[in-house]
Amino acid sequence: MKKFKRIPQHIGIIPDGNRRWAQNKGLEKQDGYRFGIDPGLELYDTCIELGIKEMTFYGFTVDNTKRPPEQIKAFQKACVDAVECLAKRDADLLVVGNTQSSLFPKELLPYTKRTRFGKGLIKINFLVNYGWNWDLNYSVKDRDFNSNDDLVKRIASSEISRLDLIIRWGGRRRLSGFLPIQSIYADFYVINEMWPDFNKEQIYQAFAWYQDQDITLGG
C-alpha cells in the first residue's frame, strides 16, 4: 500500500477526454462515456485504500448540454449508471445540480439529499447538470436571503467543502466552471491521458506531487 506524507482531504475529479478517446479508437464520440464508469469505480477503490475523506466528480454541466442530443443522452446515462453503481458500495452520496431543468435525469432525484449507502466510508459528491452561474445565483433566489448574509455560504453547492486538490484528465489546464468557490485555493494537477485510460498510478503520481506543495491559503 502506498504511503504519503500528507494526503488531500477532498479531491475534485474532472474526468475529461471521453470523446477524444472514443474517436482515437474509431468509435463515435458519444460512445466514450460508457467507458468512464469503470475508471470511476477503480478510483473509488484507490481513494478508500488511501483514506480520502471526500471526493467530487464533475458529471456534466449546463454548458455541456449545448452538445448534440446523442452525446447528451450518453453522458446523462453515464452519470445515472455511475451514481447507481456507487450506491451499491460504501459511500455518503450527494448529487448537486439544477433539478428544475428537464436535462436533469429524473433517476437521480432521490440522491439530491445526502444519503448513506453501506458503511459510508467516504463522502462522494456528483455534479449533474451543474452550472457555476446557477450555483452562485442560487443564494440570492432564496427569499430569506438578505444583503448582510455571506452569499458564499448560501450557494447551491454549500454542502460541498473546500477542495484541496483537483485532478483533470485529458490534458486541458482549465477549470471549466468546476465549483468556483470551493476551487479558490485548490492545487490543480493535470493528467495527459484520457479519462477512460485511468489507472491508479496516475493518482499516486498526483498525490506524490501534492504532498510536497506548500499550502499557505494566501498567508
Place this chain on the structure above:
Amino acid sequence: MKKFKRIPQHIGIIPDGNRRWAQNKGLEKQDGYRFGIDPGLELYDTCIELGIKEMTFYGFTVDNTKRPPEQIKAFQKACVDAVECLAKRDADLLVVGNTQSSLFPKELLPYTKRTRFGKGLIKINFLVNYGWNWDLNYSVKDRDFNSNDDLVKRIASSEISRLDLIIRWGGRRRLSGFLPIQSIYADFYVINEMWPDFNKEQIYQAFAWYQDQDITLGG
C-alpha cells in the same frame, strides 16, 4: 517579432515567488517585491508588441494582509510604484480592490475609475487589496440589487472581462482567489521561475502553448 496563430485577448498575471526569490539571494523576504516592478514593465512592453488587448495583474489580496507588517508595507509600496510607472506609459488603467479598508493604499484611490494614460493602447487592471469573497458579495450589498438580477454581472470586478489565459510565476498550480468568475474558462499556464526572474521568452512559451489549445467553453 514573434507571430502566433492565435493570441489571448485578455491575460491574467499572478506574479508569485518574490519572497522565495529574495531568500534565495540572501535577502529578507520583503525585499523581493521591489524587484517585481521592472518585470512588470518588461511584460507590458511584450504585450504591446504582441497586440494583447487587456491584462490583469494580481497585486495583493485581503488574505495576503495576514502576513507580517514589513511584508505588507513592501507589497503595498510595490503596487503603488507599479501603477504609477504604468501611468507614465500608454494604458487604460483600472485598480480594483476593497478601498474601504485601511490596507488599501490611498495613493491608488484616483485609479479606481478607469482612466486613459497616453494613447491607451491596452487595458490594464490591477488588483489591490482584492478579495474573492469581497468581489462576489459586493453585488448583494448594492441596495438596488434584487433577486432576479444575475449577481455575476454585479460583482465588484464586473468591469474586468473574461480571462483567456492566466500565467502564474513561481511554480504553484493554484488560482489563490484570482477573479473566480473571470477565470471560469481560462487556460492556466505555470512558469517555474520566480517572478523577479521574468524574461519575455517565458511569455512566448506560454503563448506557443496557448495557440494550440482547443477552446470550447463547454460546448
